[in-house]
Amino acid sequence: xxxKKILERFSNLSYAGGLRGGDGTGKAENGNEVxxxxxxxxxRGEIDTIKFKAFGGxxxxxxxxxxxxxxxxxxxxxxxxxxxxxxxDVIELPENKHASAHLAQEAVKLAVEDYFEKKEKEMKxxx
Amino acid sequence: xxxxxxxxxxxxxxxxxxxxxxxxxxxNAIYGNSNSVHxxxxxxxxxxxxxxxxxxxxxxxxxxNEIYFTSGGTEADNWAILGIARANKEKxxxxxxxxxxxxxxxxxxxxxxxxxxxxxYVPVDKTGLVNIAEIIHAIRKDTTMISIMAVNNEVGxxxxxxxxxxxxxxxxxxFHTDAVQAMGAIKLDVQDMEIDAMTISGHKIYGPKGSGxxxxxxxxxxxxMLFGGSQERGKRGGTLNVPAIAGxxxxxELAVRDMSINQQKIKAEREYFLKNVKEKIPYIQINxxxxxxxxxxxxxxxxxxxxxxxxxxxDMDGVAVSTGSACTSNAVEESHVLKAMNVESEFANSAIRFxxxxxxxxxxxxxxxxxxxxSVERLxxxxxxxxxxxx
Numbered sequence: 198x199x200x201k202k203i204l205e206r207f208s209n210l211s212y213a214g215g216l217r218g219g220d221g222t223g224k225a226e227n228g229n230e231v232x233x234x235x236x237x238x239x240x241r242g243e244i245d246t247i248k249f250k251a252f253g254g255x256x257x258x259x260x261x262x263x264x265x266x267x268x269x270x271x272x273x274x275x276x277x278x279x280x281x282x283x284x285x286d287v288i289e290l291p292e293n294k295h296a297s298a299h300l301a302q303e304a305v306k307l308a309v310e311d312y313f314e315k316k317e318k319e320m321k322x323x324x
Numbered sequence: 325x326x327x328x329x330x331x332x333x334x335x336x337x338x339x340x341x342x343x344x345x346x347x348x349x350x351x352n353a354i355y356g357n358s359n360s361v362h363x364x365x366x367x368x369x370x371x372x373x374x375x376x377x378x379x380x381x382x383x384x385x386x387x388x389n390e391i392y393f394t395s396g397g398t399e400a401d402n403w404a405i406l407g408i409a410r411a412n413k414e415k416x417x418x419x420x421x422x423x424x425x426x427x428x429x430x431x432x433x434x435x436x437x438x439x440x441x442x443x444x445y446v447p448v449d450k451t452g453l454v455n456i457a458e459i460i461h462a463i464r465k466d467t468t469m470i471s472i473m474a475v476n477n478e479v480g481x482x483x484x485x486x487x488x489x490x491x492x493x494x495x496x497x498x499f500h501t502d503a504v505q506a507m508g509a510i511k512l513d514v515q516d517m518e519i520d521a522m523t524i525s526g527h528k529i530y531g532p533k534g535s536g537x538x539x540x541x542x543x544x545x546x547x548x549m550l551f552g553g554s555q556e557r558g559k560r561g562g563t564l565n566v567p568a569i570a571g572x573x574x575x576x577e578l579a580v581r582d583m584s585i586n587q588q589k590i591k592a593e594r595e596y597f598l599k600n601v602k603e604k605i606p607y608i609q610i611n612x613x614x615x616x617x618x619x620x621x622x623x624x625x626x627x628x629x630x631x632x633x634x635x636x637x638x639d640m641d642g643v644a645v646s647t648g649s650a651c652t653s654n655a656v657e658e659s660h661v662l663k664a665m666n667v668e669s670e671f672a673n674s675a676i677r678f679x680x681x682x683x684x685x686x687x688x689x690x691x692x693x694x695x696x697x698x699s700v701e702r703l704x705x706x707x708x709x710x711x712x713x714x715x
Contacts, residue, residue, distance in 0.1 A: 199636075207633075208640055213706040224708070229658070229673045230630070231708040252673075252708045254632040 199255060202288055207255050212265035216248040221315065223307030227300045230257050234265070234304040236276075238312055243272050249304065256294035257301070263287045264301035276309050328642040329688045333528070334477055334505060334621050334679035335646050339571065340530035346574040347532065350567035358564045359555060368566045375573025379537055382580040383522065384513035392538045392556045393569050397504040397525030400538035401428035403549045403560075404500045404521045408469050409436050411545035412498065416466025417441045420497075422454045422483075423664035425473050428523075429502055430660075451613035452481035452665050459488060469498045474506035474522075478648040478661040478677055479612030480621030482510060489518040498544055504528055504536075508579030508586065509618040520544050524576065526568065530682075531575025535568035586682045591619040593680040593689060598622065600693040605700055609671050611662060622678045623648065623662075625671035626700050628707040634676055637699035643692045648677040670709075 199207075216235035223234045230253035239245040247269050249261040263284045268276040281298035290297060339347075350371060356364030358372045373388070380388040394400040409419055421433055423445045433443040444462040448454050454472055470492045474485050485501055492499040500521040503512055508529045514522055521544060526535030540546055546559065553561030579586075601608065607627035626634060631647045638645055648659050662672040678692075704710055 204636070204640065207636060210706070215710070229669060233708045250706050250708045250710065251630075252628065253630050255636050258633060258706070 199291070200289065203255065203259055203290065206259045206262060206288060210258065210262045212248055212262050212269075213250070213258070214248050215250060216246060219246070219248075221308045221310075221312030223304040223309070223311055225300050225303040225307055227296055230254065230297075230300060232257060232261055232300050232304040234261070234301075234308040236308045236312060238273065241272075243270060244268055244276055245270070247305075247308075249301075253297070253300070254294075256290050256297040259288060260284050260290065260297040260301040261304065264298075264305050268305055273309050273312065276305055279305055326642050327691055328644070329684070329692045330644045331678045331680060331684065331692055332644045332646050333681035334480075334677060336527045336533065337530045337681055338683075339532055340575070340578065342578060343531055343571045343574045347567045347571040350570050354566070358566055359553070368564075371566055371570050372564055375569045378573040378577040379524070379539075382576045383524070383539060384515050385539055385541075386515060387542060389557060390539055390542055392540060392560055393564060393572070394536045394538055394560065395534050395565070396527070396536040397426070397502070397523050398428040399549070400523035400525070400536050401426065401502050402432045403538055403546070404523060404540075405429055405432035405469075405471060406435065407546040407549055408498055408500065408521060408544065409441055410439075411547040412468040413441075416464070416468045418464050418467045419443045420446060420459060420462045420467055420470045422446050422448060422472050424448050424452060424454075424476050424478075424661045425471065426477055426502055426504070429471055429473070448481075448664050450665050450667070451616070452476050452479045452611075452661065453613060453616065454483050454488070456484065456487055456491060459491060463495050463497065467495065467497050469500060471500040471502070473502040473504075474512070475503070475509060475618050475621075476612075476661060477505045478621075478659055479623040479665070480505070480617040481613040482506070482616045482618060485519070486517045489520075493518055505618065505621070507576065508583055509620060511583070514539055514541070521546070526572040526575050529575045529579040532568045532571040534565065535572035535575075537572065582682075587619055589682055590680045590684075593684050593686075594619050594622060596686060597678065597680070597689050597693065600689065601696065604693065604697045611665065611667055611671070611675055620680050622680075623675055624678065625667070625675045626703075627670065627674060628709040629674045629700055629703045630707075631674050631676055633703055634674070634699055637702065638676075638692075638695055641695040641699070643695045646677045646679070648675065 219235040220238045221236045233250045237246040247265040281302045284298040356368040358368040376388045379391045446458040489499040498520045502523045504525040520541045522539040527533040550561045609625040611623040
């Protein structure tokens with residue numbers, strides 16, 4: 198059902214787990230699957246730490262791990278520009294599992310948006 | 325290669341050595357077509373006849389000619405549903421079945437609906453038991469058949485088949501049961517239980533894949549599914565698969581002969597497994613009936629854990645289990661059985677079926693539980709349903 202590459206990635210995840218005190222959290226859902234992406238951002242506006250948690254199948258977990266890898270060290274605007282296709286370019290998922298890549302991409306986008314919202318609130322408070 | 329433990333006997337079993345011994349000569353020594361009149365054919369026919377007698381005896385059929393060999397459970401279920409409904413359509417075009425049947429029954433019912441039949445899918449309670457009152461409520465003047473499985477393949481709940489069959493007969497309705505998971509697990513006597521038609525499969529009882537039968541009581545009208553030969557009393561054309569039939573006959577005989585000893589062993593395996601899992605893994609739920617169930621099947625939900633990911637993690641460490649339903653889309657499809665039982669979706673999406681067999685050792689279970697503990701902990705640590713900072 199799944200390629201060796203998918204299964205290898207599934208058993209060697211680099212970004213799975215929680216992140217205490219992150220700067221932004223994105224939560225995306227698709228059917229029964231739920232994905233959360235946590236980011237912390239450095240002073241240059243780059244994502245210095247990224248983690249994910251997921252309740253989902255193998256492909257969703259793998260897609261999240263790849264999405265995290267793709268945006269780690271990138272600027273927030275680069276992270277916002279991440280596409281599902283970039284994830285699929287790294288690892289080929291079965292056609293009926295492409296939604297996993299979209300779910301991971303969506304969670305990353307929402308985490309960045311959450312970061313901006315928080316920053317905006319902070320700014321307003323200061324003003 | 326690492327250690328492997330097979331806990332998926334409800335999916336299929338290995339072929340036992342006694343069954344294999346019975347089959348082997350049929351591939352080369354006795355290779356005649358059982359329909360041929362010469363000695364080669366007669367020798368093959370003798371093997372088929374012996375298998376038919378064995379199956380008839382094992383299930384308490386009045387006559388051996390009530391056993392029709394098929395290519396397995398799916399064919400037998402399809403044939404029973406389509407063949408009996410079509411043959412009795414002059415009497416009526418309404419069928420009753422349950423929401424938790426195997427797809428071999430459900431999909432055949434869907435086909436009947438396309439042909440103008442009406443089907444009532446009776447619900448089950450939260451333990452997976454069909455409520456007989458629901459069947460009474462569903463019976464109509466034009467109901468010709470009730471089909472209820474003897475044992476559910478996902479949760480192992482045993483239905484009250486005898487009572488349902490009696491009820492059907494009070495209304496002059498034909499009763500079919502899918503006994504694929506029941507064979508060898510509970511006593512089946514078609515006459516005592518008043519069963520008119522019954523499906524059995526070979527590969528769930530240490531027989532070969534592609535083998536099975538439909539028991540049809542003499543006098544029950546059933547249309548053909550396969551045409552083109554006089555085999556199986558003209559009801560199912562096609563050269564008989566003599567090796568598979570020989571193996572199937574032996575497997576059925578052994579399933580009944582060894583039922584008591586096998587069940588004792590499997591019950592001990594199940595209890596040992598459950599005791600260990602309950603001690604070591606919190607937040608679990610066992611799905612199915614607490615008592616009225618077969619020993620071999622344990623359906624268990626692990627909170628906050630996705631079933632497909634758990635299955636794959638277990639598989640990577642050599643432990644083979646099943647989710648009990650196929651994933652057809654990205655959003656993992658819920659089991660129709662657990663849905664009918666009203667199991668909350670968070671539990672349904674984390675449900676794994678463990679099924680035990682006669683060759684599982686205590687150390688196999690120890691290993692499987694160790695891997696299970698590790699895998700559940702791993703997935704819970706990365707679950708979106710646990711706190712952000714939890715490692």
